[in-house]
Amino acid sequence: MTKEIAYQEYSSTVLETISKGAFLTTNAGGRSNTMTIGWGSIGVMWGLPVFTVLVRKSRYTYELIENSSAFTVSIPLHDMQAALALCGSKSGRDMDKFAAAGLKLQPGQKVSVPVIGGCGLHYECEILYKSAMDPAQLDPAIQKNAYKDGDYHTFYHGKIVACYLDD
Amino acid sequence: MTKEIAYQEYSSTVLETISKGAFLTTNAGGRSNTMTIGWGSIGVMWGLPVFTVLVRKSRYTYELIENSSAFTVSIPLHDMQAALALCGSKSGRDMDKFAAAGLKLQPGQKVSVPVIGGCGLHYECEILYKSAMDPAQLDPAIQKNAYKDGDYHTFYHGKIVACYLDD
Numbered sequence: 001m002t003k004e005i006a007y008q009e010y011s012s013t014v015l016e017t018i019s020k021g022a023f024l025t026t027n028a029g030g031r032s033n034t035m036t037i038g039w040g041s042i043g044v045m046w047g048l049p050v051f052t053v054l055v056r057k058s059r060y061t062y063e064l065i066e067n068s069s070a071f072t073v074s075i076p077l078h079d080m081q082a083a084l085a086l087c088g089s090k091s092g093r094d095m096d097k098f099a100a101a102g103l104k105l106q107p108g109q110k111v112s113v114p115v116i117g118g119c120g121l122h123y124e125c126e127i128l129y130k131s132a133m134d135p136a137q138l139d140p141a142i143q144k145n146a147y148k149d150g151d152y153h154t155f156y157h158g159k160i161v162a163c164y165l166d167d
Numbered sequence: 168m169t170k171e172i173a174y175q176e177y178s179s180t181v182l183e184t185i186s187k188g189a190f191l192t193t194n195a196g197g198r199s200n201t202m203t204i205g206w207g208s209i210g211v212m213w214g215l216p217v218f219t220v221l222v223r224k225s226r227y228t229y230e231l232i233e234n235s236s237a238f239t240v241s242i243p244l245h246d247m248q249a250a251l252a253l254c255g256s257k258s259g260r261d262m263d264k265f266a267a268a269g270l271k272l273q274p275g276q277k278v279s280v281p282v283i284g285g286c287g288l289h290y291e292c293e294i295l296y297k298s299a300m301d302p303a304q305l306d307p308a309i310q311k312n313a314y315k316d317g318d319y320h321t322f323y324h325g326k327i328v329a330c331y332l333d334d
Contacts, residue, residue: 008182011209015175019211041210041219042178044186046309052208052219128306131298131322139295142213153300155322 002109002122002164007049009163010121011042014075020082023074023103023116024053028067032105032114034097037060040073040161049160051125054153055059057132060092062154070126071158077120110162117166121165125158169276169289169331174216177288178209178260181242190241190270190279190283191220195234199272201264202228203255207240209327216327218290221320224299227259229321237278237293238325244287251279277329278288292325 014022018040025034041052052067055062065071076084083101090097098105104117108124115122133152135143170314182191185207192201206221216242223238232238243251257264267271271284275291282289300319302310 008179011178011182012175015178015211015216018334038214038239039210041208041217042182043206043208043210043211043219044182045208046204046313047186049182050208052210052241054212069320114270125226128309129300133296134298142295144238146213160194 004162004164007123007160007163008042010075013077014040014042017075017077020079020165021088022076023084023087023119023124024055024061025072025074025113025116026064026068027034027066027113031064033060033092033097034061034087034103034116035059035092036084045157046128048092050157051106051123051160052155052157054155056151056153057155058151065127065156068127070108070113070114070124070158072111072113072125073110073123074100074116074119075121075123080119108162109164118166122163123160123163126161127156127158129157131155131157158160169333170188171329171331173328174223174290174327175209175288177242180244180288181207181209184242188248189243189285190254191222191228191252192239192241192280192283192328193204193228193231194280196230198231199265200255201258201270201283202226203251204240211234212324213295215295215300216330217295218292218327219322219324221322223318223320225318232294232323233262235274235280235294237280237291238277239275239280239282239292239325240290241283241286247286251256275329276331284332285333288329289330291329293328294323294325298322308329
């Protein structure tokens with residue numbers, strides 16, 4: 001059972017929770033993968049509700065999302081630390097992370113990308129705009145803390161086309 | 168009197184309200200200006216609370232923010248439609264919009280940019296990263312609806328260094 005909610009209704013919960021970990025799920029070419037994210041934002045852009053995620057170029061998720069028009073974000077409303085730790089440390093290039101972490105996929109309601117069942121809160125998003133980071137425009141302290149290895153993020157701004165709670 | 172709040176506490180209110188208009192205030196070279204915005208996002212990036220705003224290159228605010236390291240966003244928690252309409256239709260190049268709209272500036276608590284007194288809710292932000300839009304990465308429908316004239320936005324991601332309510 002899922003319950004549709006307004007995209008902004010749980011934004012405060014999302015911001016509190018995402019720092020501790022959430023699941024960014026993508027698929028392309030018949031393969032799905034999820035990764036743990038700790039960053040993201042919710043807003044209004046182009047008059048539309050938008051979820052923004054950031055993905056480093058080294059990630060397997062980057063390969064998938066670059067060949068997709070959608071992504072989903074699943075926010076754990078209860079303790080899923082073991083699964084988050086696995087999905088934040090292993091690459092989907094090397095294993096089926098869903099099986100390894102005991103995660104159950106549910107089909108997306110509005111997009112072809114699945115969500116992580118049982119998380120509690122899901123955002124399905126269609127990519128409207130993406131932007132690879134330009135190091136020249138970045139605060140030097142952030143540069144030093146987050147990008148010593150030159151592995152920059154790409155921003156993906158996705159229109160929220162479905163937002164709902166599950167059991 | 169102001170009351171400090173957690174940056175995410177009023178995020179749902181911000182998202183509901185910003186579509187109807189909020190004030191983006193900037194200053195540089197001894198001049199301040201405010202403009203009405205209808206878009207923006209709140210999130211966590213680089214492990215920090217971040218408010219993202221978008222400014223078109225044609226705007227006077229663009230001249231100022233490009234020469235500044237900070238901005239503020241003031242969210243009207245009550246009816247300020249007349250002031251929002253003026254600040255969304257007139258340019259600070261031609262007039263003192265604060266005087267014309269009857270807006271009272273309050274000094275920023277943590278940044279050198281003022282906030283709009285009496286709005287009810289304020290975010291003071293230090294710019295961490297900015298990114299001029301790349302039309303090649305934009306959804307064609309958005310391109311057509313928002314940028315027929317080629318007047319693209321620049322994204323400004325600001326660390327939220329103060330967030331508070333006023334009377």
